[in-house]
Amino acid sequence: MSHARRILVGQLWHEGHSFNPVATVREDVSIVEGEAMLRGARESRTSLSGIVAVCDALGDTCVPTLAARARPGGPIEEPVFQEIADALVEAAAKGGYDAICLDLHGATLAAETGDTEGVLLTRIRDVVGPDMPIAVALDLHGHITPAMLDAATIVTGYRTNPHQDIFETGERAMRLLDGVLRGRAVGEAPPCAVATRLPFITRGNDETDQGPLVALGAMADRWRAHPAIVDVSVFNVQPFLDLPGMGQVVVAYDDGSGAAMDACREIAEQLWADRTAFQQQLPSVEEAFEIARHSEEVLALGDQGDRVIGAGPGDSPFIAAKALELAPDLRVATGIFDPEAVKAAHAAGVGATLDLGVGASINTGLDPLRATWTVTSLAPARFRNQGPYMHGVEADFGPAAVLVCGNVSVVVTTRAPNIHDPAFYDALGIAVAEQDIVVARAANHYKLSFRDCARCITVDTPGLTAFRPQDLPFTCARPFYPLDDVAWSFDTAATVHRRGA
Structure with missing residues (x-):
């Protein structure tokens, strides 16, 4: 009989705003470690909570690192981000576990590090090696980068806005990780990812139960039901980040059959076609x-x-x-x-x-x-x-x-x-x-x-x-619609596609 699996778990949750001048300082960040972290997860409804719940249900053992949370705001002071990242990387370097499952936001921003999740996941990958399965639960408004996709075996995002499935996204991340572990046990290859970025930001009208995201969500659901598709996520990005490569991202995983490419293309082309619809007229x-x-x-x-x-x-x-x-x-x-x-x-x-x-x-x-x-x-x-x-x-x-x-x-x-x-x-x-x-x-x-x-x-x-991007001094993120007359088409050569570790 196989041994009970040990899953390294952790959390870093902060959503950044490039133009908010008020820094997120150490006093703004709640850090809970060890058993207190797991106890807090079991008493709340975060993605970390969902991860822990599935671990418990599967009979796995959660190996706690830390849960770091701060309210959304200006960039985290760089030493504070590095302190958190160092602690997570140090815990990963100790070994003694079978896989890693993390609750990250996806749009965390530090004073000197824009792609914080990409940097963190790359550092973790460097210390655990190419074969360690890593799954990540992310916010729908994550800024998804090639570094994140290269370092993680699989990422999955919320499917609702307002976010009603935060807990469920953590559950899904852990179940996807369980699937990777089970597949590895019988010699299956890990999921293959295809991702594409669309250079535009929404200006409202981006709730998932109304407007253009209703049909788009239904399209994504049809692909999720495809037998060769492992998972599909559509990330609408935090629109106040002035970072290179900022925009909408579609990520699809398959079993190596190539279905993810077709799913990614269809969803992304519909998303681009709808780009002018993401503008909301609100009452005064x-x-x-x-x-x-x-x-x-x-x-x-x-x-x-x-x-x-x-x-x-x-x-x-x-x-x-x-x-x-x-x-x-x-x-x-x-x-x-x-x-x-x-x-x-x-x-x-x-x-x-x-x-x-x-x-x-x-x-x-x-x-x-x-x-x-x-x-x-x-x-x-x-x-x-x-x-x-x-x-x-x-x-x-x-x-x-x-x-x-x-x-x-x-x-x-x-x-x-x-x-x-x-x-x-x-x-x-x-x-x-x-x-x-x-x-x-x-x-x-x-x-x-x-x-x-x-x-x-x-x-x-x-x-x-x-939602008035013309009033903000974007530089690094441009060009993007609606500030720029930018063209986009689905190009498989420019699309990130990789086989997970």
């Missing part, structure tokens, strides 16, 4: 106010222009300012990154009145929201997500304060508030049910966790995560 904040006035439901407004979940800084006071100006009758709650306002509130104390401007220290083209505020609460913005998106994962946005002016409540935080779960407001004593409007620092994923307590509407707002 003023229109949302009118909806709120005539609705019996609480409205959760996704702040498109300053999405922390899209790696924005979270300092925009735009919706709060519009509420004070145009809708003083509506009860509105939001969160704004402003460490100086937090300091002032803590120095003054609960009940104090402060005249100060809030927010707009990073997003250009916005002004601080100056008003007379009453400090109503001082508390840490720390909680565990209660909704289905990233369920059970701890969020910590540091010391915070609630400032109130009229019917507007602003939670000022010392770290960018990645608001996609009602638990954020609960942690600060703001009852969502008692508001007319609550703001989410997200455009898609908040819908999963707010849908049971609010009507979700994403609104058109300014900021670093607005």
Whole structure:
């Protein structure tokens, strides 16, 4: 009887934004190691959780390394990334396991390293040798590079946006790895990959349950049902990365029959044909106010222009300012990154009145929201997500304060508030049910966790995560559509195709 397999597992999750000047520092990164890492995975719903769950179900032993997580934002300070990468590579170099399964984002960005996942996986491949099976679970918005595909045996991405299958993607990565191990035991070759990049970025209209991705997803599903196809992923890329080779990527794996080439071609050509459809017209904040006035439901407004979940800084006071100006009758709650306002509130104390401007220290083209505020609460913005998106994962946005002016409540935080779960407001004593409007620092994923307590509407707002690429100083990533008149056709000679280790 064969021995129980040992699977080295780890996680690095951060989504970067090349134009967000606020660096992700060591204090922003949660690192959990050893058995505590596995315990946390079993109590949450990340891709690492799915990996561990399948290992447990198969009777395999998880060999823990570390789980490093940071909210989306500016580039990780280079020494911090190198510290995490060194730890993962050192663990891989020790040996004593049969395969590796990792939960990576795919769009992690460091100050001096753009292709962080490619660098990390290459370093791991260098120490484990060419024959070690490596499977990776990735975000649908990963920046997929040749280095990543060359180093990993197989990569697989989320299939939904909003991301409802994060846990399931981890499960799939581990089951694909199990298939590689079983195939190797009987002398089968590992999967053969074909990948192609399309030089364009989306500008919204990229949810998978509506718009052009519905038909594209159905096409991918038909190929996944093909007996020779091992897996197919379509990566829509984080559109705020100024990196070489940035764009949509289709990756298909087959059994060596050549079917992956056909799958990759058909999906990529349809994706390119649909490129003009990935543009969304969102309602204005003023229109949302009118909806709120005539609705019996609480409205959760996704702040498109300053999405922390899209790696924005979270300092925009735009919706709060519009509420004070145009809708003083509506009860509105939001969160704004402003460490100086937090300091002032803590120095003054609960009940104090402060005249100060809030927010707009990073997003250009916005002004601080100056008003007379009453400090109503001082508390840490720390909680565990209660909704289905990233369920059970701890969020910590540091010391915070609630400032109130009229019917507007602003939670000022010392770290960018990645608001996609009602638990954020609960942690600060703001009852969502008692508001007319609550703001989410997200455009898609908040819908999963707010849908049971609010009507979700994403609104058109300014900021670093607005889908206005013409306003951002892209250099390395160009040329790409829609900023450039760029041609593309499927070329097998220019397509990455390789046989896994």
